[in-house]
Amino acid sequence: MPNGAQTGGKTSDDGTAFAWLETCAEHLHQAERIILAGDSDEKGRALETELARRLGRERCWRVRWPDSNDAPCKDANETLLAHGAGVLRECIEAAEPYPIAGLHGVLDFAEDTLALYRDGRARGHSTGWSSIDELMTIRAGELSVVTGIPNSGKSEFVDAVAVNLAHRYGWRFAMCSFENSPAEHVAKLVEKHLGVPFWHGPRPRMSEAELQQAMEWAADHFHLIRFDDEAPTIDAILDKARAAVMRHGIRGLVIDPYNEIEHHRPVNVTETEYVSQLLGKVKRLAQLHDVHVWFVAHPAKLPRDGGSLPAPTLYDISGSANWANKADLGVVVHRDPAKDPTRTDIYLRKVRFKSVGKIGVASLRYDKATGRYTELEAPRSYAAGKGYRDD
Numbered sequence: 001m002p003n004g005a006q007t008g009g010k011t012s013d014d015g016t017a018f019a020w021l022e023t024c025a026e027h028l029h030q031a032e033r034i035i036l037a038g039d040s041d042e043k044g045r046a047l048e049t050e051l052a053r054r055l056g057r058e059r060c061w062r063v064r065w066p067d068s069n070d071a072p073c074k075d076a077n078e079t080l081l082a083h084g085a086g087v088l089r090e091c092i093e094a095a096e097p098y099p100i101a102g103l104h105g106v107l108d109f110a111e112d113t114l115a116l117y118r119d120g121r122a123r124g125h126s127t128g129w130s131s132i133d134e135l136m137t138i139r140a141g142e143l144s145v146v147t148g149i150p151n152s153g154k155s156e157f158v159d160a161v162a163v164n165l166a167h168r169y170g171w172r173f174a175m176c177s178f179e180n181s182p183a184e185h186v187a188k189l190v191e192k193h194l195g196v197p198f199w200h201g202p203r204p205r206m207s208e209a210e211l212q213q214a215m216e217w218a219a220d221h222f223h224l225i226r227f228d229d230e231a232p233t234i235d236a237i238l239d240k241a242r243a244a245v246m247r248h249g250i251r252g253l254v255i256d257p258y259n260e261i262e263h264h265r266p267v268n269v270t271e272t273e274y275v276s277q278l279l280g281k282v283k284r285l286a287q288l289h290d291v292h293v294w295f296v297a298h299p300a301k302l303p304r305d306g307g308s309l310p311a312p313t314l315y316d317i318s319g320s321a322n323w324a325n326k327a328d329l330g331v332v333v334h335r336d337p338a339k340d341p342t343r344t345d346i347y348l349r350k351v352r353f354k355s356v357g358k359i360g361v362a363s364l365r366y367d368k369a370t371g372r373y374t375e376l377e378a379p380r381s382y383a384a385g386k387g388y389r390d391d
Contacts, residue, residue, distance in 0.1 A: 021054060022247045028055060035095050037063040039075045052098045053289055054246040060098035063091050124356050128164030129364060129375055135348040136357035138165060140251055140290040142328035143283050145350075147297050147317050149309050153344050153366060154333045155179065155256050156188070158294045160373050162252055163192040166221040173252040174244040176225035176237050178260035188371050189222055190214035197369040223248055231262040234278050238285050245289045255282075256296035259318065275320035283326060297323060308336060314349050328352040335366070342366050344373065 021028065028034070034055055038044040052060040065073040066083060073079040080088045099108050124137030138144075138161070148154045155177065165171040177185055187198045193214050196206040206214070225240045237255060244250045255261075265274040279295075286293045300318035302309055311334035314324035324330055330350025335343065344366045351357045364373040 018050075018054070018247070018249060025243075025246065028246075032059065033061060034059050035061050035063060035092060036098070037076055037092060037095075040065050040067070041074060044075070050249065054249065056242075057098045057288065061095040062098050063095045065091060122355065125165060125169055127161050128168065129362075129373065131362040131375055131377065132346055132364070134358075135346070135360045135362055136329050136331070136351065138292055139353075139356060140292050141287045142292055142352075142356075143279070143286055143326065144292065144294045144329040144331055145297060145314060145317070145323050145327035146294055146331045146333060147299055147312060147314065147323075148333040148335075149299065149302055149312060151337075152333050152335045154296050156366070156371055157331075157333045157344065157346070157373065158254055158256065158296060159188055160192055160371065161294075162222075162254065163189060165252065167193075169251075170221075171251040172221050172223070172248050173254060174223050174225050174241050174248075174250045175254045175256075176232075176240075177254065177256045178232070179256065182224055182226065185224065186215065186218060186222075189218050191371045193217060195370050195372055199369075201369055203369055223250065232260065233262050233264065234281060237261070238281060241285060241291070242289070245291060251291060253285075253291050253293045254296070255293065258295065258297040272320040272322060276322045276326070279322055279326040308338060310334075311345065311347055324350055329356070342368075343376075 036048045036051055038048045038051075048062060052062075063076075065075065065079050066087065067073070073082055076088060076091075079091060123133075124139035124142075126133050127136065127138060146154050146158055159175075162171070162173050162175075166173070175185065180188070190206070190211060191198045194206055194210060196210065197203055198211075199205060223244050225237060225244075227236070230236055241250070241253050244253075263274070265271065269277075282293055282295060285291060297317045297319075299312040299316035301316055302312070311332050313332070314327065314330045315321055317323040327350050329348065329352070332347035332349055334345045334347060335341065342365050344364050345361055346364065347361045348357060348359055351359055363376050365376055366373055
């Protein structure tokens with residue numbers, strides 16, 4: 001078994017530690033029950049957690065080795081030597097179902113409850129901008145709905161958040177972007193990674209050697225979901241995302257935008273019911289595999305205030321108010337080119353959990369040449385789980 005594991009922070013493996021999962025993918029997909037019998041130390045538990053996340057917790061069972069003071073055992077080999085084959089068999093046969101969402105005993109949450117008592121509510125991961133972190137942080141297992149008027153920078157902002165998370169925490173992503181060709185999307189990601197223009201312009205562009213190196217970095221953190229030979233239904237997107245969880249250990253999924261997905265709504269299902277069911281599927285994937293999902297959706301109507309276009313709300317999204325109801329974070333990206341084409345306002349319209357953020361608006365400066373966003377004010381330093389402090 002591999003020693004490395006990705007546990008939500010910086011990646012501790014080199015990207016190949018779980019390659020054997022892909023080799024065995026066909027057999028693993030057919031297995032109804034998978035027994036995890038790893039080491040009982042911290043690294044073994046971390047590996048067990050990551051395997052359950054990739055393979056699906058509902059199929060996994062975990063073994064507990066003898067832990068009495070007179071003869072504690074760390075793994076199967078120690079159990080065999082200390083207690084014999086009979087006890088080893090009993091431990092495997094007594095494997096417990098791996099905890100899954102909605103099916104827990106109270107004591108399954110004992111450690112989390114004690115941590116909450118001792119440390120309080122932890123915030124999510126930093127977005128990379130202190131002004132935005134005051135309003136939202138990113139936690140695995142949640143759904144962000146992102147909207148904004150055309151050309152407001154919705155996709156650019158989501159990509160920038162993803163690159164920041166890859167830089168800070170080693171997160172990997174599956175990107176289902178219908179409005180970018182693969183080469184164009186890679187170009188945008190490497191621009192944000194390097195902070196150097198991809199194209200010729202008033203500033204020197206990146207060299208081909210820099211591009212090659214940046215693409216190596218991007219290849220380790222981003223995987224593109226494409227549809228060349230099949231319809232891009234939500235079920236097909238989520239199937240590919242599950243494969244990316246197992247093979248690449250992704251922590252983030254971007255679906256951009258909703259209106260490019262092929263929909264097969266039954267005639268007896270209203271659009272409101274359909275959107276609710278679709279977002280329910282997305283949220284279940286997020287929660288089951290500890291993946292944060294960004295779902296970009298265009299507003300159906302563009303409210304006007306005289307000659308300008310004010311920032312829309314989540315209820316302006318095409319389809320249903322369920323976009324607002326189902327979202328953990330509701331984000332509106334807004335830019336008014338007539339006033340300031342480089343200023344981007346980020347509105348938090350919905351925040352389900354107070355520990356993650358709050359309702360409000362913050363502004364960033366957009367650099368079109370590199371696709372990067374910077375603070376309008378001097379940034380502050382972020383303490384993971386606690387927020388920012390002034391230096």
